[in-house]
Amino acid sequence: MAHIVILGAGLGGMPMAYEMKALARAEDTVTVISDSAKFHFVPSNPWVAVDWRKRGDIEVEIEPALGKKGIKAIIQAAKRVHPADNQIELADGSMVSYDYLVIATGPKLAFDEVEGLGPHGGHTQSICHVAHAETAKQAWDGFVQNPGPIVVGAVQGASCFGPAYEFAMIMDTDLRKRKIRDQVPMTYVTPEPYIGHLGLGGVGDSKGMLEAAMRQRHIKWICNAKTTKIEDGQMFVTEHNDQGEPIKEHVLPFKHSMMLPAFKGVDAVYGIEGLTNPRGFVTVDEHQRNKTFQNVFSVGVCIAIPPVETTPIPCGTPKTGYMIESMVTATAHNIRELMDGKSPTHKATWNTVCLADFGDTGACFVALPQIPPRNVSWFAEGKWVHLAKVAFEKYFMRKMQKGSSEPIYEKLIMDFIGITKLKAKAGADKPKP
Template sequence: MAHIVIVGGGFGGLSAAYELKHLLHGKHKITLISDETTFTFIPSLPWVAFNLRRLEDVQLPLAPLLARQGINWQHGRVTGLDPNQKRVSVGEDITFDYDYLVITTGASLAYHLMSGLGPEEGYTQSVCNAHHAEMARDAWDEFLENPGPLLVGAVPGASCMGPAYEFALLADYALRQEGKRDQVPITFISPEPYLGHLGIGGMANSGKLVTELMKQRNIDWVENAEIAEIKEDHVKLTDGREFPFNYSMFLPPFRGAQFLKEVPGLTDEKGFLPVLDTYQHPDYPSIYSAGVITQLAAPEETEVPLGAPKTGQMTESMAMAVAHNIARELGEINARPVKPSLEAICMADFGDTGIIFIAAPVVPDPSVGHRRHATALRGLWVNWAKNAFEWYFLAKMRWGTAVPWFEKLGLYLLRLTLVTPISETPTQQKDLTSIKG
């Protein structure tokens, strides 16, 4: 009996655990380690910040979910990893030996890279995790008592611009609902070379849709903006321009978990894990990874640094590939190895409208220089679709299933896939070790 240890209880961790349980038929032991006691549906956190959703409505307790599926759960923070001995340490005195390790930790929020950034030791809010979303909500309630300039955006090196757009336009919506929009000038400050770039060179008509919406909602913007410093009441750019604020929300850069960076040669300089097409580590084949922690190249260099986004659907596709490949190595399925398609549907809700982005794949295929297909569509129906997807995803996490057949069918009808077969020849696997995350 093999022991598969999964580190992380978010999108990637639960999806990998459920799919492994399905593919391994209970013949092998699965342990999930998480420093959180709940699963949080991260895409809903902007709603939490504006009192449009209660946090408890987008969270599920991990212990009963995993117990129902016969998956072992260990609450605690991973403090050490020995990939040679195949051992993980949790806290001060708990260790797990593994045959396969799946790392789905998400990313550490690198607020420390810029003084004044972040809600705990700085002056800006965030919606990157549940605790910070609650802090953003409390700060928003105070802001409504003393409205003034509002700044939203991202600092250099950020890699997922969608939540910033969602926050800026939801703020406009919430302020109009409160009758206070005329008291709050909103400015969007972005490291992107143009609105709608999204860290992936844009897609279809994304730039046009986003720009039109910003104009319609009277939101000013600064493109190609490099923030130099953040003070208690203003942001200063490297070109000398200053922008005052009474409330601000800026997305931080992401980095890898500390316990990974402490293993020599395991990660790149930012703490992200390099992978082969199978999503195994090139030097430690017993280690797989999925989600934000995985190294992925941005499709192009920009004047102000940007990272490539890794959406929830991309994370799911990585988790499906990892589970498939581990089950194959254990001899539980007879199939070719697969790689994640890295295609994505991203829904951004703006209160009374929204934009859906579909990209296949998210990062254009370097061999041809473009995506197979991409589109961006706007409408109130996006709000309904995101609400429906939130309900559906939380439901399937309760059911204990990763990607049921009808979801795969729906993706197929949209010309999207989660995984694709790859060659079994190692020389034909694409080694990503030289790519900077």
């Protein structure tokens, strides 16, 4: 009999619980520890921030959903993981023991690394959490009554750039629908070396496509940008050249701003020797297993992945939904193999499929694998992407409510947009030995 504990109940933790329960033996116990009583679908946060979705539309009560599958839920924050003792210390001082641990906490949002950043005591909004998106929506309600300049983007060290592009386009769409877009100068600020880099070194002609989309929407941009500080209504940005040398200082006025922060590891694991890197991300091998504590696995945004390439201003590597799903599936199978006395054999595919919503249209990026060189590097755009993302949201929420353990990226997205055929073709085009 084994006790498998999953720390976190987000896009990695909830699917991990369902897949692990489906693969576990009858006598095994699966427990999820979450600091929140509700799961929320993070990719829909930009819609919440402009009131296209309500918070309740994208949330699921964790305990009842898990309970349907016989999975125990502990709704309490974890204070500290003690991997040498196979225990997790909770906020109330109690301990939870485990045989296998899967860390799926997501990141800590490093608002403190830029003066004035963030919704808590800062001057910018965030869409990283549904609570932040609700706060951003309240600010948006006031902004559209008295519009002015917008600054949107990401600060140095950020890794998930897709939502920043999405939110810029979604705001543009909402303002056009209100017929006040002409009153809102918009500037996109990013540490990426060029528009469409995405922390991935670009995907296909993402540079040309996204630049064209920004021009069409009259959104100016500053790349190789380091945000030095933010004051009420003013953002201070240093633009650099390709050698990383400062070339221009910008003082950007704004009435509304959303800037994505850099990520780091959560306090419960930060600084544990042998478990995390200096930023607090969990280090894992090809089987999602920590090399020091071999009964500890990790999936999702909280794992350590090196940047795809060196950039003048630091950019992290995103962990997208398809990649997270493949980590989850590999981890569940590897834990079962260990319980059966075997060595782990499953590896995550680390492919990227991104549906980026632009409000009334969208763009789809596919990178197989995520880190170059790639077998497939493909992108497309059109209204169908917006519709596909809406459909995916509904499908994923239903999966969380019903407790399905079926991976859905291959089933829904890969088949829907024909990427399965692209993968097959890439394999067929390989030279024969």
